[in-house]
Amino acid sequence: MEKIDLKSLSEEKLKEFMQTIDEKAFRGTQVFRWIYKGAESIDDMTDLSKSLREKLSELASITNLSIYKKMSSKIDDTRKYLFSLEDRNIIESVMMKYKHGVSVCISTQVGCRMGCSFCASTIDGLERNLKASEMIDQILKIQKDVGERVSNVVMMGSGEPLDNFEEVKEFLKIVNEKNGLNIGYRHITLSTCGIVPKMYELSDLKLPINLAISLHAATDEKRKDIMPIAKAYSIDDILKACRYHIEKTNRRITFEYSLIKGVNDSKDEAKILANKLKGLLCHVNLIPINKVDERSYEKPDTKYINTFKDILKSSGIETTIRREMGSDIQGACGQLRRRNL
Incomplete structure (x- = not known):
């Protein structure tokens, strides 16, 4: 038994x-x-x-992960962890310190099957889903290692959270428990590439979490080139689901947009994106792409990044450029795990 x-x-x-x-x-x-x-x-x-x-x-x-490898940044206080699971699989997590407290970025799957072309996590496909306990224990082990309470959780590590929806639902319930980690829903961010039916299911839970959409292109044609999920769900499908989420939760949506040199960083792309998002309760987080050895993508010049941001902001879209953290310790999702497989 x-x-x-x-x-x-x-x-x-x-x-x-x-x-x-x-x-x-x-x-x-x-x-x-x-x-x-x-x-x-x-x-x-x-x-x-x-x-x-x-x-x-x-x-x-009681599920217990063990720290297989830990890397500490010399640039900031970021720490990256490889955790060994009880079946000897390996996952990774990141701890980041901000003025507002300690944040952790956790994995929800061993590997990923979404196939996004800029991401190292998906190169070897999906091994298996994580259990709610394995998500929880990433936080517990990091808290123990740093000696500080974790106050913010980002579900943005390896894996697609909505592809493991049942376990993620359990995790979201447990992580908020008063006698447990007691992390408020407003301090939890779930990032998805846009599995539209599951977005509606999540919205129906009416949890005031932060929803982040990995968009990375302004047109369906461009998005299909870099994200296979776009062949199943259009940007319009995703935006419709986003409006439903806002209606159910009254929470702002974040759109993550990884800028890739010569691929999706043009002025025209920025203008199309601004037009699609106009009037939506949202924020755009521009992410200069991390170099992945197995991919040929490169980061745009700073000038292109700032121009893209300025076009969005001039259209009334709140936009920020993500601050790079832990760049000296293979900060991008999946990089450290792949080097140790």
């Missing part, structure tokens, strides 16, 4: 689980609190009786 993964359960589900094994519901709250105090085994839960710990050990387990 497969053991129950305690770290994948919300507090309420843990209480229900305890009742199914003839224990009081409050024991579930005890176990839940122990997990978020950093307990890595059931034997660490010292205020549970020995008999209960033995029973739990027979029926349940």
Whole structure:
């Protein structure tokens, strides 16, 4: 019989689980609190009786990742982690320090099957989905390593969150729990390349999280060249789903736009994008492309980046250029993992 993964359960589900094994519901709250105090085994839960710990050990387990490799930037306080999973797969996460607190960028899958041509994560395809517990534990292990509370989470590491929607839903519930990590929804960002049906499902949850759309082109023709998902869903499809999300949550949408020299960085592209986004409650985050060894894409000159930004801003679109962090430690998604496979 497969053991129950305690770290994948919300507090309420843990209480229900305890009742199914003839224990009081409050024991579930005890176990839940122990997990978020950093307990890595059931034997660490010292205020549970020995008999209960033995029973739990027979029926349940606690997912634990281990740090396989850690790199610290000499430029800023960014740290990049490779975590080894219990099945010996490897995923990566990034810790970034800002004035407003510690942010972590987590992975939601081992690899990715979306096939975006500028991304290292997708080169070897999808190995498997991560469990909610494996997403949670990236945060717990980073908190323990840096000795500070994580206050912001970005689901922008390896994988497409909406391609692993059921586990991501559980993660979003658990990460917000008061007796757990207690991270507010407004401090969580989910990034998607635009799986439109799942965007509607997410919106129907009415969670006030930040939704970021990996757009990276202003026309469907250009987007199809760099993002296979564009063959299934048009930009207009995505924008319609974005309007629905805003209606349900009253939250601003962020559009991520990786600028690739000679591909999608022209003035015409900026004008088309500005026209499509006009009147939408949104923000554009321009990302000068990270160099990936397996790809020929290059970063545009600063002049082109600023011109693109100015065209959007002059059209009333709030636009920023993402600050590069951890560029000396292979900061782009998937780079460090690929070098260690």
